[in-house]
Amino acid sequence: MNLFVSGGAGFIGSNLVNEILKYRKIKKIVIYDNFSSGKKWFLKKSKKIKIIKADLKDEKKLNSAIKKTDLVYHFAANPDIAAAVKNPDIDFVEGTILLRNVLEAMRKNKIKKIIFASGSGVYGDKKKKSLVEDKTITNPISTYGASKLYCENLIASYSNLVGIAGISFRFANVSGDNCTHGVCYDFVRKLFKNKNKINILGNGKQSKSYLHVSDVVSALIKAKNLKFSNHQVYNLSTRDFISVNEILTLALKAFKIKKIEKKYTGGSRGWRGDVPIVRINDNKFRKFGWYNKNSSKETIIKTIKFLITNKKNYRF
Template sequence: MHAFVTGAAGFIGSNLVDRLLEQGHPVVGYDNFSTGFRPFLQSASTHANFRLCEGDVLDLEGMTRVMRGTDIVFHLAANADVRFGLQHPRKDLEQNTIATFNVLEAMRANAVGRIVFSSTGSIYGEADIVPTPENAPFPVQTSLYGASKLAGEGLIEAYCEGFGMRGWIFRFVSILGPRYTHGHVFDFYAQLLDHPSRLDVLGNGRQRKSYLHVQDCIDAMGCALRMAENKVNVFNLGTDEYCEVNDSIGWMTGHLGVKPALAYSGGDRGWVGDNPFIFLDASRIRALGWKPKYSIRESVIETLDWLSKNQWVLVSRR
């Protein structure tokens, strides 16, 4: 493969870039560094098969130019700010939906025939079926992020049908691991550094969530690319377990050796669009031979350890 990776300096993107290079694939990394970090590409930048192109997925002309010569796109660039989406509704439209359209148009101009897309389990809203399979009836969308990602999925399916492309769409649970830069582990750890005697928790702490380690995520994507041969291939990615927010808090505080007082905001969700129970049925990808190596607890602890050794990330996000 000669891969083009959007969001190459991000959490999942940079881990994917490293894996592709390890496997011997030439990689063009594309990022505007609005949320990505150059240090995440430090290892890749020393590799002869890596080329970094600084640019924006909203710049169709520029992206089309630098995509030339590649044969598969891993489209990971996105706005993933679910919690504050209502404060800037246009951002999800532009950075998730229009950006995906631009990627597909750049692919069409360069005759690139394959796309791998990072979607989200948020597209299921508050599903009636749990664990939620890929063919679950679609409920009302509950977040602008989920709605914009679902629109991206629709565009990919239509381009695959209309222009002979092939697509692999992955609906992730929340991803954890090295280079993690936003989410509950990040927020809780930042709080505990500021005031270890108190931890503010959105909701009642009983929200049930599933998580997946970033390396397990990349393993699953690779497995699907090798094994799934449909025009459009849709997979949930997640573990076969879930935990309460309170469980994660207990693992973190126990690992850090602190006993903060927990201050709950109340209610069964932390914000508008916060699904109180996310648990995806990943039997479709498991049937191809993939299974996760990390438990949720192991993923939380490894993420916490990485953040403790890379506190510059917390500083940069404030």
């Protein structure tokens, strides 16, 4: 099996590539990445890997690189959700358009399978209501969520028009090795700069599930062996949650900081478009035998440890 992984040098993409290399049936992996957030040090070295440094907006290079692919994993997108506050167009340009180009390249090269990284942001703010794929109304409150939802619908339309079958995963917050954004990254970066004072977005009471990237990868690998039929959507989460204040406590413990001045930006949201409380039901995908090995707390602890250990590589 030959794979094409857009954004393959980024956070989730690099973890998938490093793990899926172990499988004998995988003969070739084309990593297509512009390295805006991806890093070569994230990736293991292997003769199976071919790295193409290019942008998905370059349709000529994309059409050439994607040839003879059996399955596409699409991760390339704007990784910084909060960036849209200052630049609302970013998720359209670095999200929707990129997937459209990938689907067109697939159509032209007669590639029939894609697995897409969506997100729980498609649901919008439902407070503590359990989010269920086939029951909860989607109503995104950010351009990030809107882009992901449009991308899902784009895959569905290509499925009906040209026979491309897709699976979209609506992830909870993902954290772990090789992360480039998120609350853990933010806290660790800030604490390396100043151990006496820290700024916290929102009121610290934001509460969500945090999936370890290794658990996400296990789901992505399991998905490639499922029967692809039209377009299927699956939530993916842990069954617990953790607050920003609790995450800060774990970060301070890792840095062995007992006292620090905390300054909150205020409000229930970390930024405009942030969903402060997220509760995800992922029973639909768990029926295939998948389960998360790491709790939200374990995910946070492991992520903080990884970031501290790799201080030099991250240039904190």
